[in-house]
Amino acid sequence: GGGGEMANATVLDAVSVHGTNPQYLLEKILRAKIYNDNYWKEHCFALTSETLVEHAMELDHIGGTFGGNKKPTPFICLLLKMLQLQPEKDIVVEFLRNEEYKYVRALGAVYMRMVGKPVDVYNYLEPLLNDYRKLRYITGSKQASHVDRDTKKPERMAWAGFEVRYMDDFIDQLLTEAENVDVAMPVLPKRIALEDSGVLDGPRVSILDQDLEDDDKD
Numbered sequence: 001g002g003g004g005e006m007a008n009a010t011v012l013d014a015v016s017v018h019g020t021n022p023q024y025l026l027e028k029i030l031r032a033k034i035y036n037d038n039y040w041k042e043h044c045f046a047l048t049s050e051t052l053v054e055h056a057m058e059l060d061h062i063g064g065t066f067g068g069n070k071k072p073t074p075f076i077c078l079l080l081k082m083l084q085l086q087p088e089k090d091i092v093v094e095f096l097r098n099e100e101y102k103y104v105r106a107l108g109a110v111y112m113r114m115v116g117k118p119v120d121v122y123n124y125l126e127p128l129l130n131d132y133r134k135l136r137y138i139t140g141s142k143q144a145s146h147v148d149r150d151t152k153k154p155e156r157m158a159w160a161g162f163e164v165r166y167m168d169d170f171i172d173q174l175l176t177e178a179e180n181v182d183v184a185m186p187v188l189p190k191r192i193a194l195e196d197s198g199v200l201d202g203p204r205v206s207i208l209d210q211d212l213e214d215d216d217k218d
Contacts, residue, residue, distance in 0.1 A: 022083040022084070022086060022114075022115055023080060023083045023084050025083060025114050025115070025183075025186065026076075026079075026080055026083065026183060027183075027184070030064075030065070030072065030076070030182070030183070031080065033065070033070060033071070033072050034072045034076065034077050034080050037071070037072050037077060039072070039074050039077050040072070040077045040080075043055055043074070043077070044077050044078065044080075044081045047081050047085070048085070049085050049087035049088070049091050052078060052081055052082065052085065052087070053091075053094075053095070053104065055074075055078060056078055056095070056101070056103065056104045056107050057101045057103075057104055058074075059074055059075055059078070059101075059103035059104070059107070060103065060136060061073065061075065061103070061135070061136035061137065061138050061162060062075045062103060062106050062107075062135055062136070062137050062138070062165070062170070062181060063075060063076070063137050063138035063139070063181055063182070064076045064181040064182025064183055065140075065182050066138045066139065066140030066161065067140040068140075071140075073138055073181075075103070075106075075107060075181065076181060076182070076183070078107055079107060079110055079111060079114075079181075079183075082107070082111045083111070083114070083115070086115070089120075092108050092111060092112055092116075093108075093124065094108075095107060095108025095109075095111070096108045096109060096112065096124055096125075096128065102131070102133050102135060102167060103135070105128065105131070105167070106135060106167065106170060109125055109128060109170070109171060109174055110174065110180065110181060110183075112124055112125060113125065113174045113175075113180075113185060113186075113188070114183075114185065114186060118188055118189050118194060118199070119194065119199050119200055121175070121188060122175070122191055122194065122200055123200075125171050125174060125175060126171075126175070128167060128168070128171045129168045129171050129172060130168070131167040131168060131171070132149075132166055132167065132168055133166070133167045134164050134165070134166060134167075135164070135165045135166065135167055135170060136162045136163075136164065136165075137162060137163050137164070137165045138161060138162055139161055139162060139163050140161050148164075149166065175188070175191075
């Protein structure tokens with residue numbers, strides 16, 4: 001018995017985020033569903049910050065829960081694992097920088113939005129508004145239609161229960177909406193308030209580019 005509880009515990013030196021243990025940023029009922037889910041039991045149980053990215057690279061859709069019984073997605077399972085593990089910020093930034101695997105980037109973005117300081121949320125997520133790739137978002141319903149952004153024509157889904165989202169829209173929703181992937185997001189001050197208080201400069205700069213320039217100087 002003891003091992004099972006350990007895998008569902010936050011690392012011992014967990015830092016409180018938004019006044020709470022980070023995994024409690026997901027509602028209790030959702031956490032319970034995740035702990036009972038086969039994907040969690042088979043894949044997330046013993047993950048470390050290093051091995052988690054390998055599973056994130058295998059993701060092929062985003063979303064929170066789907067279907068009548070609100071089954072959790074692998075995406076939301078991995079999000080809970082990140083909230084438990086609290087990976088170092090530089091690991092999270094690597095998720096955000098990941099050009100090759102868009103779902104790794106999306107996962108990192110949701111995590112940063114949930115636990116990051118407001119200035120970091122804006123500085124690291126705003127550059128991703130320049131990423132226009134399509135994401136598969138699970139709805140669980142059989143019928144999903146979508147108007148293609150480029151052709152303006154309806155696009156029938158090749159897969160039931162999914163719809164197309166675009167990364168830039170997804171990021172914009174993270175920055176502006178109270179809920180995403182079926183999860184209530186912590187309150188984020190409006191950008192203008194942070195500009196007025198001098199915490200953020202306007203207009204926005206890409207901190208990812210800035211980091212890369214710094215790397216080049218080393």
